[in-house]
Amino acid sequence: MADDVKKTSNKLAEMGEDVIKTLEKEGNPSIDIPLRTLSNVVFDKKTKQLMLGDKSAKRYFFNVAHSKKFMQTMMVGGFCKSLLDEGIHASIRDMYYNLKRTLADSNENTFDEQGESDPLIVDLEVALDTLREHLHLTTDRKGIVAGDVIIEDRGDEINWGKLGSGGWSIPSTVDEITFKSVKAEFVLVVEKNAGFERLHEDKFWQKFKCILIGTGGQPSRGTRLLIQRLNSEYKLPVYVFADSDSYGFYIYSVIKSGSISLAHVSDRIATPEARFIGLTVSDIYNYDLKKAIIKTREVDIKRAKELLQYEWFNKNPRWVKELNLMIEKGVKAEIEALSHRGLKFMSEEYLPDKLRKKDFID
Amino acid sequence: MADDVKKTSNKLAEMGEDVIKTLEKEGNPSIDIPLRTLSNVVFDKKTKQLMLGDKSAKRYFFNVAHSKKFMQTMMVGGFCKSLLDEGIHASIRDMYYNLKRTLADSNENTFDEQGESDPLIVDLEVALDTLREHLHLTTDRKGIVAGDVIIEDRGDEINWGKLGSGGWSIPSTVDEITFKSVKAEFVLVVEKNAGFERLHEDKFWQKFKCILIGTGGQPSRGTRLLIQRLNSEYKLPVYVFADSDSYGFYIYSVIKSGSISLAHVSDRIATPEARFIGLTVSDIYNYDLKKAIIKTREVDIKRAKELLQYEWFNKNPRWVKELNLMIEKGVKAEIEALSHRGLKFMSEEYLPDKLRKKDFID
Numbered sequence: 001m002a003d004d005v006k007k008t009s010n011k012l013a014e015m016g017e018d019v020i021k022t023l024e025k026e027g028n029p030s031i032d033i034p035l036r037t038l039s040n041v042v043f044d045k046k047t048k049q050l051m052l053g054d055k056s057a058k059r060y061f062f063n064v065a066h067s068k069k070f071m072q073t074m075m076v077g078g079f080c081k082s083l084l085d086e087g088i089h090a091s092i093r094d095m096y097y098n099l100k101r102t103l104a105d106s107n108e109n110t111f112d113e114q115g116e117s118d119p120l121i122v123d124l125e126v127a128l129d130t131l132r133e134h135l136h137l138t139t140d141r142k143g144i145v146a147g148d149v150i151i152e153d154r155g156d157e158i159n160w161g162k163l164g165s166g167g168w169s170i171p172s173t174v175d176e177i178t179f180k181s182v183k184a185e186f187v188l189v190v191e192k193n194a195g196f197e198r199l200h201e202d203k204f205w206q207k208f209k210c211i212l213i214g215t216g217g218q219p220s221r222g223t224r225l226l227i228q229r230l231n232s233e234y235k236l237p238v239y240v241f242a243d244s245d246s247y248g249f250y251i252y253s254v255i256k257s258g259s260i261s262l263a264h265v266s267d268r269i270a271t272p273e274a275r276f277i278g279l280t281v282s283d284i285y286n287y288d289l290k291k292a293i294i295k296t297r298e299v300d301i302k303r304a305k306e307l308l309q310y311e312w313f314n315k316n317p318r319w320v321k322e323l324n325l326m327i328e329k330g331v332k333a334e335i336e337a338l339s340h341r342g343l344k345f346m347s348e349e350y351l352p353d354k355l356r357k358k359d360f361i362d
Numbered sequence: 363m364a365d366d367v368k369k370t371s372n373k374l375a376e377m378g379e380d381v382i383k384t385l386e387k388e389g390n391p392s393i394d395i396p397l398r399t400l401s402n403v404v405f406d407k408k409t410k411q412l413m414l415g416d417k418s419a420k421r422y423f424f425n426v427a428h429s430k431k432f433m434q435t436m437m438v439g440g441f442c443k444s445l446l447d448e449g450i451h452a453s454i455r456d457m458y459y460n461l462k463r464t465l466a467d468s469n470e471n472t473f474d475e476q477g478e479s480d481p482l483i484v485d486l487e488v489a490l491d492t493l494r495e496h497l498h499l500t501t502d503r504k505g506i507v508a509g510d511v512i513i514e515d516r517g518d519e520i521n522w523g524k525l526g527s528g529g530w531s532i533p534s535t536v537d538e539i540t541f542k543s544v545k546a547e548f549v550l551v552v553e554k555n556a557g558f559e560r561l562h563e564d565k566f567w568q569k570f571k572c573i574l575i576g577t578g579g580q581p582s583r584g585t586r587l588l589i590q591r592l593n594s595e596y597k598l599p600v601y602v603f604a605d606s607d608s609y610g611f612y613i614y615s616v617i618k619s620g621s622i623s624l625a626h627v628s629d630r631i632a633t634p635e636a637r638f639i640g641l642t643v644s645d646i647y648n649y650d651l652k653k654a655i656i657k658t659r660e661v662d663i664k665r666a667k668e669l670l671q672y673e674w675f676n677k678n679p680r681w682v683k684e685l686n687l688m689i690e691k692g693v694k695a696e697i698e699a700l701s702h703r704g705l706k707f708m709s710e711e712y713l714p715d716k717l718r719k720k721d722f723i724d
Contacts, residue, residue: 165539166530176527198453292459
């Protein structure tokens with residue numbers, strides 16, 4: 001068993017043993033779970049990440065309001081421990097079905113719906129200071145990668161540069177892969193698969209010595225973890241290429257600073273050094289894309305104003321300028337808008353120009 | 363230029379030349395486009411596929427109601443021809459942005475929204491008897507594959523059995539890949555990525571000598587084309603493994619017989635020999651999954667009754683039995699329900715048992 005797996009398995013065992021010890025002393029077992037409410041999420045200026053604050057709550061075994069949830073938490077812990085000990089993984093839905101049963105001599109089910117078991121996983125992540133991936137619970141895979149990188153995964157040696165048009169499908173759990181060779185100068189994260197395809201076909205990652213990652217919208221946890229690993233282990237700059245709209249900007253901020261709902265794992269999955277390469281609202285004017293804009297709707301403007309409230313946007317005059325420009329002009333644009341200038345404009349003119357000028361926003 | 367590409371490029375050139383010739387003779391150019399309305403979709407009993415009927419309509423250049431659409435169709439055709447001639451691909455959104463412009467001396471745009479250009483692609487597919495993929499227009503990629511298969515794609519040799527936990531991400535265009543070695547006895551298509559992960563981790567494809575494909579819901583065109591190629595070129599039986607609900611059954615029928623909206627390409631992307639391996643409603647009872655069922659809602663029953671109207675379901679007594687059982691008992695189940703019997707129950711008991719008994723539905 002790998003050290004990491006053993007460590008997590010031990011944490012789960014300790015949690016269980018503590019409960020038994022307390023019961024033997026006729027005490028009231030409890031687990032301490034940091035609060036994940038909005039009021040307990042703070043933006044840490046130093047690390048530039050969304051983090052959980054200090055507030056926490058105790059869940060007691062002998063408390064009518066807590067006891068079912070306490071039992072369920074223990075069941076989830078036990079399930080994860082057996083995954084780790086057997087060296088297998090499961091989806092959170094597999095877990096729900098596996099744990100669902102009727103308690104003996106009753107009509108009471110352990111779980112009635114998946115909505116009951118899902119939040120307990122996050123509780124365990126927080127309480128045990130671990131990651132869901134380390135509990136061997138998989139998340140939906142999404143994201144593709146290409147580049148001059150050789151990895152080892154489940155005994156296979158995989159060259160991300162030799163996968164044809166397909167690329168490597170980023171799995172849910174990337175902390176178990178080993179990097180054998182990483183030949184790249186930066187990581188380019190593209191919000192859209194169509195953008196990935198375009199750049200991949202134009203051999204952008206070869207010409208510009210980068211690792212190309214397509215997230216297919218908001219990146220999966222696996223993709224965020226991979227970006228974080230490439231940045232922290234290989235000191236590769238990370239440039240995020242997303243639509244010029246509130247949603248694209250938000251995707252960038254999630255990669256960089258984490259999200260409110262996953263604030264408890266920001267330190268593992270966020271990449272504070274990530275920078276935004278485009279598409280900016282100014283780019284629409286600088287690169288003559290006015291014919292390819294989309295008019296903003298009310299919801300876009302509302303969201304842009306919300307982003308202006310977040311200190312990880314409003315402390316930077318460049319973001320304030322871009323967001324105000326969007327609000328004032330009422331325009332947004334997708335990365336595909338660059339095709340208006342020709343299909344290869346993205347890979348041969350726009351991105352090379354932005355890289356040369358180092359025109360990034362933090 | 364490959365022969366296929368040249369052939370499609372020539373078809374497009376001919377279409378344009380015909381228009382010019384007609385104009386030179388002071389005639390009224392037109393293109394003939396088969397109707398894609400529901401009334402023109404038929405189920406072909408012999409091929410077991412949904413096909414377009416004989417009805418078609420002419421689109422004229424000199425007809426006020428047609429002329430803009432005629433011009434747009436020619437623009438789309440011209441765009442695709444340049445893709446083919448340059449040997450590059452584009453998404454349909456790229457195409458829209460590329461073609462969108464304001465006509466000289468007017469306020470009239472060539473296209474105002476993507477909703478105008480998308481249907482013209484299908485028109486061209488039908489009119490020229492080709493595939494969108496052959497016009498070099500990409501679709502969203504989705505789907506993963508693993509197995510003892512070696513392919514060549516864009517000059518890279520890729521072994522689907524040596525890609526670790528990730529698998530090969532199925533690209534939008536699979537007709538350009540070359541199979542070098544295919545060592546498999548059948549293809550197992552799994553509706554859900556979680557099911558793919560489970561079976562992949564349990565090395566199911568190695569133990570049972572199959573090619574494992576995860577579709578992540580309704581399969582993409584690329585995935586359907588790949589299934590079709592493996593079946594037609596290597597005579598591999600195809601077994602579809604989907605949820606025991608109307609949506610899962612429908613996914614199976616789309617793989618097997620095509621869909622109403624894509625009836626014009628059924629002969630290229632459907633696999634009439636595909637068979638359904640499970641999950642059936644009977645399986646819920648035969649494999650003791652009653653504790654892991656979901657109660658049907660009104661919409662499930664309504665959909666099940668609709669499926670019973672389709673002759674590609676109601677001609678088979680097994681499907682009639684399964685659908686009626688669902689309606690009568692009011693139950694459905696996801697493939698993850700098998701985890702109720704243990705995480706490896708799917709790969710070590712359920713699927714081997716179904717394969718051994720050849721318990722498939724056509």
